[in-house]
Amino acid sequence: MRGVGETVAVVDREGPRRERAVAALAEAGFSVDGSASLAERTSPRVPSLIVIRPEDRGQLDAELAALASDRRIVSTPVVVLGVGVSIEDAFERGATDHVADDQALEELAVRVIARLRRPVSAAPPSPERKSVDLLLELTQRLSSTIELREILFLVVKRVAEVVGSARASIVLGGSDDNTAFVIAASDDEELRDLPISLEDYPEIKRCLDTGQPFVVDDATTHPLFELTQVTIPPRFRALALFPILFEDRAMGVLFLRFEDTAALGPDDWFAVRAVANATGIALRNASLLHSLRDQSRRSRSAHVEAEKQLRALQRYVDFFDSTADGIMVVGEADLILFCNPAAGAIFGRPRDTLVGEAFPALLAPESRHDLAALRASFADGVFPHNVDLTAEVDGEARTLNVSFSSVLHEHDGVIVSLRDVTEDRALAHELKRTTEFLEHVIDSSVDAIVSVDMRGRVVLFNHAAEEIYGYAADEVVGQMHVTQLYPKGLAREIMARIRSDEQGGSGTLRGFETVLLGKDGREIPVMLSASLLMEHGQPIGSVGIFKDLRAMQQVEQRLESAKLALAEREQKAFIAELAGATAHELNQPLTAVMGYANMLEKALASLESQLVPSPDSTPSSQDEPTPSSRTVGATEQGGGGVRRSTALEWERLYRASGAIMRQTERMAEIVRKIGKLTRFESKAYVGDTKIIDIERSMASEPPESRG
CATH class of the missing domain: 3.30.450.20 (PAS domain)
Structure with missing residues (x-):
């Protein structure tokens, strides 16, 4: 290639785009270096040409100023790439060429080759020179117009002339995979959009499918045509197909037919591929233009239709505006x-x-x-x-x-x-969220909550109410009247209490013990707090909160029983301790009394021996007198007033000591019984007075002492 040995500098601030340009020129045989600006270029080699891709005129002016300040490159030709600067501005500022499409990198390479070629003699142009000239001519024509019908015929005609093909044509793919259209042919200027079946042209289908060039040196022996059993015209022996690409997709092919072997040199190969790619870009641009024109026509048509519709709407305008x-x-x-x-x-x-x-x-x-x-x-x-x-x-x-x-x-x-x-x-969302929260609160309450409207229909029945009553909520809500939830007449009484001022104020009832009527007919004790539901000062219903008292009452009953049992045990222990203390306190004086009574009795017995006569005068045992009678009798026998008086005194004392002894023994027996008291049993005494019944209060076993 003519680019071998030449150095080209590429200046572009966008790194990936700059690298693509560097790669395209390197593929064309140039030694290429890239930089964001000429000031940042570090290569020591003097470039033969500089490609500048400016964003705007200001950047181009800055790069050209840097070029003018460097004596080594001041006369180096410059090719301006891209649409940042118009072609007029580029040439006005001294550029030697301008390539508008910064994606047409093969065109850029051809233009760089054309700018750097140096004729060596006046001999006729070489085949390589013809290929380069062809590429330059056709890419310039394709990029300069959107009306492609005549240009496409010129393209295939000039390609056929330069590469020596018997026929060159451009074939574009159709809307389906089996149809294509021949839009231009070098041997028929009038040919337009000729449909063909790709089943008859396997070579075209292969090129479209692979997106790669396809060359057949001898179609009569190539296996592709043998497999498909397609007969090609006998005058065309060799074929060369080049894909027309756009954005890496084959939209058609540049189809060359040769009567002899397809002898394409490297320059021909490169030039034809570049022409095919330039054709793809031109076809795409033309398609976009036609699409915009169609859209514009549709827009104008829609505008006319809109005006007609607006006239029909005019009678509604005043109403709509108000x-x-x-x-x-x-x-x-x-x-x-x-x-x-x-x-x-x-x-x-x-x-x-x-x-x-x-x-x-x-x-x-x-x-x-x-x-x-x-x-x-x-x-x-x-x-x-x-x-x-x-x-x-x-x-x-x-x-x-x-x-x-x-x-x-x-x-x-x-x-x-x-x-x-x-x-x-x-x-509404916040209200729904709040309502759901309140519903969760009501359903999570351990107390039953029931609400009714002013007609007595139940509208709310929470989970705790289900557990107390035994009803499911769907059995009650909207189905039952509030009077069915209470014993007969109690619902009206409760409503009267809610409306009265006696408990909690008008419209409120607090801490009222009552009963409910369960599903099984049993009465359920509860603690009720209720109130009227008001809206704008008027009642719209009522709500009641019930606390189940069954468990509490059972606990209270057990507690009361425990208190009674404890009190009884304490009473028994107290009685036992009191009885013990009483017996203990009475035993001592009783013991003393009994001792002194015994002493008195013994003293009287001793005194009796002094008052009684000798044994000879003692009465017989058949009629043995008491000690007192013996003493009095003896005194009477002995005579004398003094002795008789003494005997009478002795007799009284003797009887008194006996009475003391007997009563003391009785008291001792009572004290022993008191010591056995374990409970309190009473009996009638005088009138309404009652006294302890000692016999009934004694236990068979002694009670446990306290403490």
């Missing part, structure tokens, strides 16, 4: 034909700026999909109402309630009414 809701009329292609002031306020824009804009563009991406589904229902005559869609207004998501109307359907228009419900939906 309504508080946003009103839009949306026509074909979802374009806004009319917008009232309220709609403009909703979107935070003047109404005039919304007219002509696509309605979906005003919505958030997720709502655009919803709108597409809604639009699909219009064809079935379904125009939804009260649909929430999300719009982006000044960077903030707003919720719009949207309804559609078919009033203007005959004019291909749909009326869209809008209302900003962002705050309403936020309030």
Whole structure:
């Protein structure tokens, strides 16, 4: 290649793009170095040409100033690449060439080769020179026009002339995998869009599928045609196909046919590939232009149609302008034909700026999909109402309630009414969250909560109420009257108490013990607190909170029984201790009394022996007298007043001592019984007075002492 040995410098601030240009020129045989600017270039070699890709004229001026300040490269030719600077500005500033498309790197390489070639003699141009000239000529023509019909014929004709092919054609792929179109041929200037089946041209299909050049030196023996059993024209022995690429995808082929072997030199090969790629870019640009033209025609047509629709809407304008809701009329292609002031306020824009804009563009991406589904229902005559869609207004998501109307359907228009419900939906969401929280609180309460309306219907029955009553909530709510939850007449009594001022104030009842009527018919003791539910000063229902007292009452009963048992044990112990103490305290004086009584009795017995006569005068044992009678008798026998008086005194003392002895023994027996007391049993005494019944109060076993 002519680029061998030449040095080219590439200047581009964008690194990846610069590296692609460096690689393309290196592939063309140049020694290439790249840098962000000439000032940052570090290579010691003097370049034969400099490629500058400026972002704007200012950057180009700066690089050319750096070029002028360096004596080594001041006269080096410059090729300007890209659209940052126009071709007029580039040449005005001294550039030697300009390549507008910074993606056409093969064209860039050819242009660099052309600028650096040096004729060595006046001899006819070599085949290499012809290939380079062809490439330069055709790429310039392809990049200079969008109307390609005549240019494409020139391309295939000149390629056929230079490379010596019998026929050159351009074939583009169709909308399906089996059809293609011949859009230009070197031997037929009138040929246009000739359809062919790719089943008859396996070589074209292979080139399109692989995106790589395909050369057949002898088609009569090539296995591709044998496998497909396709017969090629006998005059064409060799074939060469080059893919027409755009963005790494084969959109067609440059098809060369030869009567003899396809003798393509390296320069021919490079030039034809570059022409094929330039053709791809030109075809793509032409396709985009035609698409824009079609879109422009459609836009003009839509504008005319919109004006017709607006004339039909004129009679509704005054009404739409006066309504508080946003009103839009949306026509074909979802374009806004009319917008009232309220709609403009909703979107935070003047109404005039919304007219002509696509309605979906005003919505958030997720709502655009919803709108597409809604639009699909219009064809079935379904125009939804009260649909929430999300719009982006000044960077903030707003919720719009949207309804559609078919009033203007005959004019291909749909009326869209809008209302900003962002705050309403936020309030509803918060209300729902609060309601759910309160429901969780009510259901989690350990106390039963029952609420009824003013007609007595149960509207709330929590989980604790289910456990107390035995009913499931769905058996009660909306199904039962409050009177069915109480014994007969009690519900009215409780309501009367709630309305009275006696307990907790009017409309309130606190700490009221009552009973409920369970599902099994049993009465359930509860502690009730209740109040009226008020709204705007008027009662709308009542609520009661019940605390189940069954477990508490059972505990109280057990506690009371325990208290009674403890009191009884303490009483028994007290009686036993009191009896013991009493017996102990009485035993000592009784012992003394009994001792003195015994002494007295003995003293009287001794005195008796002094008063009684000798044994000879003692009466017989058959009629033995008492000691006193013996003494008195003896005294009477002995005579004498003094002795008789003494005998009588002795007799009284003797009887008194006997009485003392007997009563003391009785008291001792009573004290022994008192010591055995373990409980308290009484008996009637005088009138209503009762005294302890000692016999019944004695235990068979002594009681346990306290402490």
